[in-house]
Amino acid sequence: MGVFEFMLGRKKPSPGEVARERLKVVLAHDRIKVNPELLELIKMDLLKAISQRMEVDEQRVQVNMTREGGLDKILADMPVKRQKIAFEWDPPAYTPAANALKGNKLHVEVERMDEE
Amino acid sequence: MDSRVITITSGKGGVGKTTTTANLGTALAMMGKKVAVVDSDIGLRNLDAVMGLENRIVYDLVDVVEGQCRLRQALIKDKRQSELYLLPAAQTRDKNAVNSVQMEQLCQQLRPEFDYILIDSPAGIEQGFRNAIVGADEIVIVANPEMASVRDADRIIGLVEAAGKPEPRLILNRLRPEMVRRGDMMDVADVLEVLGIDLLGIIPEDETIIVAINKGEPIVYDKRARAGKAFLNAAQRIMGEEVPLEDVEDAPTLMERLRRLMGFGPALTEKRVRS
Numbered sequence: 001m002g003v004f005e006f007m008l009g010r011k012k013p014s015p016g017e018v019a020r021e022r023l024k025v026v027l028a029h030d031r032i033k034v035n036p037e038l039l040e041l042i043k044m045d046l047l048k049a050i051s052q053r054m055e056v057d058e059q060r061v062q063v064n065m066t067r068e069g070g071l072d073k074i075l076a077d078m079p080v081k082r083q084k085i086a087f088e089w090d091p092p093a094y095t096p097a098a099n100a101l102k103g104n105k106l107h108v109e110v111e112r113m114d115e116e
Numbered sequence: 117m118d119s120r121v122i123t124i125t126s127g128k129g130g131v132g133k134t135t136t137t138a139n140l141g142t143a144l145a146m147m148g149k150k151v152a153v154v155d156s157d158i159g160l161r162n163l164d165a166v167m168g169l170e171n172r173i174v175y176d177l178v179d180v181v182e183g184q185c186r187l188r189q190a191l192i193k194d195k196r197q198s199e200l201y202l203l204p205a206a207q208t209r210d211k212n213a214v215n216s217v218q219m220e221q222l223c224q225q226l227r228p229e230f231d232y233i234l235i236d237s238p239a240g241i242e243q244g245f246r247n248a249i250v251g252a253d254e255i256v257i258v259a260n261p262e263m264a265s266v267r268d269a270d271r272i273i274g275l276v277e278a279a280g281k282p283e284p285r286l287i288l289n290r291l292r293p294e295m296v297r298r299g300d301m302m303d304v305a306d307v308l309e310v311l312g313i314d315l316l317g318i319i320p321e322d323e324t325i326i327v328a329i330n331k332g333e334p335i336v337y338d339k340r341a342r343a344g345k346a347f348l349n350a351a352q353r354i355m356g357e358e359v360p361l362e363d364v365e366d367a368p369t370l371m372e373r374l375r376r377l378m379g380f381g382p383a384l385t386e387k388r389v390r391s
Contacts, residue, residue: 014299015299016295016296016299016302016306019262019306020306020309022263023263023267023310024310026263027270027310030267030270
């Protein structure tokens, strides 16, 4: 609020704010009793499930605990590879003709999946 | 009988459980209630000294539980309040001298005699803590606005919930308004956001509390003490009265105002207690 504050560019969090943020992280882990091994197992399970339908960038997948709006959450960050995936599927009658059928397989773009 | 058993606990030691118990008990008695304060910190007796009753102890909680004496013989009448009684802890025994069943029975024995039964819990989460909450209708958690205390309080909230007790309420003790204003201490809203429980009271850090404990006189008798006033307000809230939350902010000093104006002080954020 100070007149010169913008000149000083002071935006460092105060010790009180630091304590609050550190507490949030500590409590999220205390409450759920997650250890890194458990998170790793959950990550492998998720990867296994998602990989059946989509191709995920395994190197960049992150699974973490977080706290938002009074709820403890598992946050899974799974970047999808930007490439077409193929799977067998009986196209419904309204499928746009633009989706080329190759043999028995319909090629669906990942971006198209996101819109659903 | 609509007597209420309220346990004061914290997890972490040294945050002010005993002081809170003594002052809430005295305040409730000052407002005409029949009150028993029970020291369940067996082996580390202290509530008697905070209330200035240390010279009057003959029998203690363990004597009652073991049938060495009748309940009435162990209850010590307060110096000033005729309807306030202390049941002291044993000093020569340890926390395993009493079990949960015995503590629950003790609460049942006290209920017909009193409006409020306040139990001062030992620190920790072991048997002593479990004994202290087993017979309670309500739990009050005392915490200081610092990481270790709030973290332990969060753990206690979980254990209280697991014990099937209603959601505890918080006494935020030893808040230092000037530090909050500088941004050097978590404020009330920060702690409430993290813990997610209701507030029973905010007690500002107050040197006169130490003086009061030295003299064995609860701070609620000191009309000028801010901490005493805050305890009185908390006691009124226990009785179900609507009391606005105390404004723990001091007015900023002239120097602070100047520094803020120049941009050298902490931002003048609205950090008043939200009620």
